[in-house]
Amino acid sequence: MAQLDMTPGAQIPRTDVGPQTAATQALSSAAYRDGSFRDLADRLGATLKNGKFELFRPSVGEAFSRAVIDRTLPAKRLPLVPSFGTDVRMVVEHCLAAQELRHARDRQLSLVTLVCGLLFLPGTLIWLAAFQVRAVVKKSHPAREGFYGTLALLVACGLALLFAIRPPVTGAWSLYVRLMMVAPVVGWFIAKRICLRSTIELRSRWGGLLDGGVVAATVPKAVPRDDLDRKAADLRASLERLTAEQETNIQHYAGKKGLLGAGMRWVTVEMNEDLRPAAGHADFRTFHRWDLARKIAERLGGVGASEVPGGTMPHVSVQHWVVQDLPEGADEIGRPGTPEMDGYRMRDFGIQQIANRQTIGTDTDAYVAAQLVLHNGQVVATVMVKITILGRNLRVSAYGHALGPLNGLFTAKPKPKELKVPKTGKFWEEKTVILPLVDDDEVVRQAVRAPFMRIPGLLNWLGGSLALPEPFCVRQAWTDPTWARRAQADSVLYTAQPLFNVVQQTTIEFLADHDVDVERFTNRSNISRSENQAVRPFKADAYDAG
Structure with missing residues (x-):
């Protein structure tokens, strides 16, 4: 039998992500994180579906891994928005690895649950009822969780002691x-030993990614x-x-959401x-919009060079x-299904046709885009150039767009679980107590979910899930405003x-060449530059932009 190519592919750690490493690894680390999925709503304002x-x-x-995998990998799914400054495939591979x-x-937990839980189902249900009460009280009344949660466990312990001393039946059934x-x-x-070992391994990968280490996303199922x-x-x-979809040159503008x-x-x-x-010419030489757009793109490609040492711009x-x-409320994007498309990209002659025709009154236009990935992938700055005749x-418009850093939830490193309690004998002072990495509730939670691991739909119904925003972009869905941090805002500016300056100078030179x-x-152009250097009072640290 002929064998397929056995190249490991996804099993090899991919480190060639360039300046976008930080954002990619921060998003990837979310796949290994612990804590309740309600933290996503508290910190990100994400939409959750309660179970x-x-x-x-x-x-x-x-919740993060399941939501991302279900959204990105099915054969039939809605198109994805490109995630600039992020290696989306690496993020998905880490979700699969986690x-x-x-x-x-x-x-392993399923085997324990079968032997120690299912075979003794009546007692298991009594214990599970106690932990369910604890979980419900902790969600609805966190301040009362200690009292009512302890009371529920005491009731279960009392029943266990009662049945052990005086079982309600005799004979073999009493045993x-x-x-x-x-x-x-x-x-x-x-189960606690199994859960602790797994949690330590997941946390080591979580911390390793945020520390900048090479953590391989091993996906043997892709080989x-x-x-x-x-x-x-x-x-x-x-x-x-x-990977191919992220390289598309078809973009979408959605009202106040921006690009x-x-x-x-x-x-x-x-x-x-x-x-x-110009003086001495009866008329100027005709040109097309594409001619000017191509010239601007050519000059923007060399903008990073500088004669001054250390003055080069980022790539x-x-x-x-x-x-x-x-429309701003659209929940789906689309791409042209025309002969001009080559997979997810429009061919150059298709873009040229759009650039040369009159697009006023239509919903599609051609732009020249120059993009920089800054702050190790945390900020994406984009300048788009539109030519209108x-x-x-002639109107040459340059628009600045900025995509901010990831929410702090994704850059938070694993820490020991701590609790501040009053000191013994000095109740007016507090001390920090290190809590177990895996507590009783977490062991039970993982154990009851384990038997349903192959039925993710049922697990989502039982416990809840994360609902992703549409149109979905892996990078933009989790960002904070760019202007919240001084250095990042200045970098964009x-x-x-x-x-x-390059766009304006190139336009002037191009027009001069065409008489x-x-x-x-x-x-x-001079007025625009002088306005940029004007001195006037303003709130330097307050921006109206999002």
């Missing part, structure tokens, strides 16, 4: 009644064992499709004048984009100005 039983609630990592680690743990309250406790001790391993081949194809994947618009710089022939990525307009009027009178364009 039927609080005892089955997922952790942050479980899921596989938890499945290995759940297989079963005695064991049915004790066996779940024995299973709990075994086909032979040419009949259809499931692995489909998974590998889905990952490759994900999806690149953030809101924060500035507009324009040159707008009528085209007049600037320059592309021609087709931008489609969407109406009659003899400073890197945009050289790009604006256009550039005096008024030059004046507009």
Whole structure:
């Protein structure tokens, strides 16, 4: 039988993510995190779907991994918004790797649950009822959780003691009644060791990613064992499709949400004048919008060079984009299904056709985009250039967009679980007590979820799930405002100005080469630059942009 290519692929740690490492690794670390998935709502304002039983609630990592995998890998799904400054495939691979680690743990817990739980189901249900009460009280009345939670466990312990001393039946069944309250406790001790070992491993990967270490996302299920391993081949194809989709040049603008994947618009710089022939010419030489757009893109590609040592700009990525307009409330994006498309990208001649035709009154236009990934991937700055010609009027508009850093939840490193309590004999002072890494409630939560690991839909119904915003962008869904941090805001401002200058200077040179009178364009450019250097009182640390 012919063998397929056995290259490990996803098993090899991928470290060639360039300047976007920090954002990619921070998002990847979320797949390994512990804590209640309600932290996502408290910290991010994310939408959660509550389950039927609080005892089955997922952790942050479980909810995040399941939501991302279900949204990115199915063969039939809605298109994804490109995640600039992020290696989306690496994030998804870490979600798959974290899921596989938890499945290995759940297989062991399922065996413990079967032997010590299901065979002694009446006693197990009594113990589970006590922990369900604790979970419900902790969610609805956290201040009373200590009293009512302890009371529920005392009731269960009382029943266990009662059945052990005086079982309600005689004969062989009396032995079963005695064991049915004790066996779940024995299973709990075994399960705790399994859960602790798994938690330590997951936390080590969580911390390793945030420390900048090379943590491999091992996904053996993406490596086909032979040419009949259809499931692995489909998974590998889905990952490759994900990579290709991120390279699309079809973007979407959605009202106040701004350019999806690149953030809101924060500035507009324009040159707008009528085209007049230069002195000594009866008329200027005709040109197309694409000719000017191509010249601007060419010059933007070399903007990073500097004759001054240490003056080079970060790598600037320059592309021609087709931008489609969407209503602000749209929950889905689309891409043209025309012959001009090559997979997820529009061919150059298709973009050229859009650039050269009149697009006023349409929802699609061509732009030149220059993009920088700053602060180790935490900030994405984008300048988009639009060229409009109406009659003899030429308008060259440069728009600045900024996508802020990831929410602090994703950059928080694993810490010991602590609790401040009054000191003995000095109640007016507090001391810090280190809590167990895996407490009783967490052991029970993982143990009851384990048997349903192969039925994620049922687990979501039982315990709840994370609902992702649409249209979905892995990077933009979890960002904070750019302007909340001084250094990042300044970086966006400073890197945009050289790009604006190049656009204006290139436009003037291009028009001069085509016998256009550039005096008024030059004046507009000089006014724009002088306004940028003007001194006036303002609130330096307050921005209206999002």
